[in-house]
Amino acid sequence: MADIGVYIERYTLARSEEVGALMKLGQVAHRLGHRLDFLFRADMYKIPEYDAIYIRALTDPLNSSFVAARLAQLNGLRVIDDPESIIICCDKVNMYRHLQTHMVPIPDTVYLKESDLTLEKGASLFKSFGNPIVLKAPNTSFSMYVERVHTAEEFVKVGKKYLRRADRVVAQGFVQSQFDWRVGVLAGEPLYVCQYLIPKKRWKILSYTDTGREIYGNVKGFDLDKVNPKLLDTAIRAGAAIGNGLYGVDLKQVGDEFVVIEVNDNPTIAEDEEDQKAPQVYERLVKYLVGEWG
Ligand SMILES: Nc1ncnc2c1ncn2[C@@H]1O[C@H](COP(=O)(O)OP(=O)(O)O)[C@@H](O)[C@H]1O
Ligand SMILES: [Mg+2]
Missing domain, CATH: 3.30.470.20 (ATP-grasp fold, B domain)
Known part of the structure; x- marks a missing residue:
């Protein structure tokens, strides 16, 4: 029998489908003879008492979920996600x-720095990647800083906006x-x-x-x-x-x-969505966490 800790934040519980998936995970863990608890940020100090940690929260090296991942790793626990995966x-x-x-294989992709954000560079990228081009700020998620640009002027404007958040911008061909x-x-x-x-x-x-x-x-x-x-x-x-x-x-x-x-x-797994045709996801996750698989 193993003790599995699921590290969550309040927003993890916002959607009933995600709560449903965590409940299923708990039921499967119990059926297989393990214990599963939910841990909030305030419970972080308890992590070393567990055998495995499953993080279900926004992961970023600047978030507390990363501290949970590191703490689990330093104590020799199995952890989803491991800190290296989060960083990459x-x-x-x-x-x-x-x-x-x-x-x-990925779409045509280049990484641009400040001096690349010129009308000439934009024009040459439209020529080689086609139109539109997709620009992305590197450290974002939820589609927040992913935009299509159709002209060299837009390319420079959006690119400069994104460079305020990072030292590189990703430019990609549109698929x-x-x-x-x-x-x-x-x-x-x-x-x-x-x-x-x-x-x-x-x-x-x-x-x-x-x-x-x-x-x-x-x-x-x-x-x-x-x-x-x-x-x-x-x-x-x-x-x-x-x-x-x-x-x-x-x-x-x-x-x-x-x-x-x-x-x-840390991909979302929600009840009746990702698991629609894959009812075995929960058992596989539990078996991975307790070291019986993978
Ligand atoms: N090169 C592309 N061509 C077409 N659609 C794209 C391209 N890149 C991203 N998208 C669309 O935009 C969404 C968000 O982009 P993504 O790179 O996944 O950033 P995020 O981290 O914000 O999810 C993708 O899920 C996809 O639907
Ligand atoms: Mg995405």
């Missing part, structure tokens, strides 16, 4: 460089599609597959109205054995380029090929 995934430049080093593939990868194996559908008249799976309201599309689950094996293979290679933990790999399909848009650490 929270910086898109670092993340894409890992993918490139491991020859994982058209109606959805993102999301493959959950755990310990080098696919855990679940779904599509995050893109809402009408939008181009990202998540975007915001002028008043800040979130607009997101449906999640459609797929059986692991019914999708293109190349999709799973590309996702596994993307996960392996980062580490051996739990990753949510986002991919776009171009004909019969797949390119990786992002590898997320």
Whole structure:
């Protein structure tokens, strides 16, 4: 029997689907003879008493979830996410460089510094990457700082805005599609597959109205054995380029090929969404955490 601690923040409990998934995880842990507790920030000091920690909160080296990950690691616990994965995934430049080093296909991508943000550079990128170009600030999530630009003027303006947050901006060719593939990868194996559908008249799976309201599309689950094996293979290679933990790999399909848009650490797992066609996710997570698998 093992003691599993699930490190959460208040916002983790905002959506009933996410609470539902954590409840299922708890039930499966009990069925397999383990204990599972929820730990808040104030319970951080108890981490060394556990056998494994599963973080379900925003992960960033500047958040307390990172302290939880480090504390777990220093005490020899199994931990999702391990600190190294958090460090790589929270910086898109670092993340894409890992993918490139491991020859994982990504869209046409360059990293720009202040002196690259010129009209001439913009024009030459439109020529080589096509129009539009996608610009991304490196240390962001929830689609907050990911924008399409259509002119060299926009390229310079948005690029300079993003450089206020970082010393590099990512510029990418735009890959058209109606959805993102999301493959959950755990310990080098696919855990679940779904599509995050893109809402009408939008181009990202998540975007915001002028008043800040979130607009997101449906999640459609797929059986692991019914999708293109190349999709799973590309996702596994993307996960392996980062580490051996739990990753949510986002991919776009171009004909019969797949390119990786992002590898997320701490991917959302929500009841009746990611687990739609993968009821085994909870058991796999528990077995990974208690060291019986992966
Ligand atoms: N090169 C691209 N081509 C087409 N769509 C993209 C591209 N890059 C990102 N997107 C869309 O924007 C979303 C957010 O981009 P992403 O790089 O995942 O940043 P974030 O960390 O904010 O999620 C993606 O899920 C995808 O739908
Ligand atoms: Mg993303």
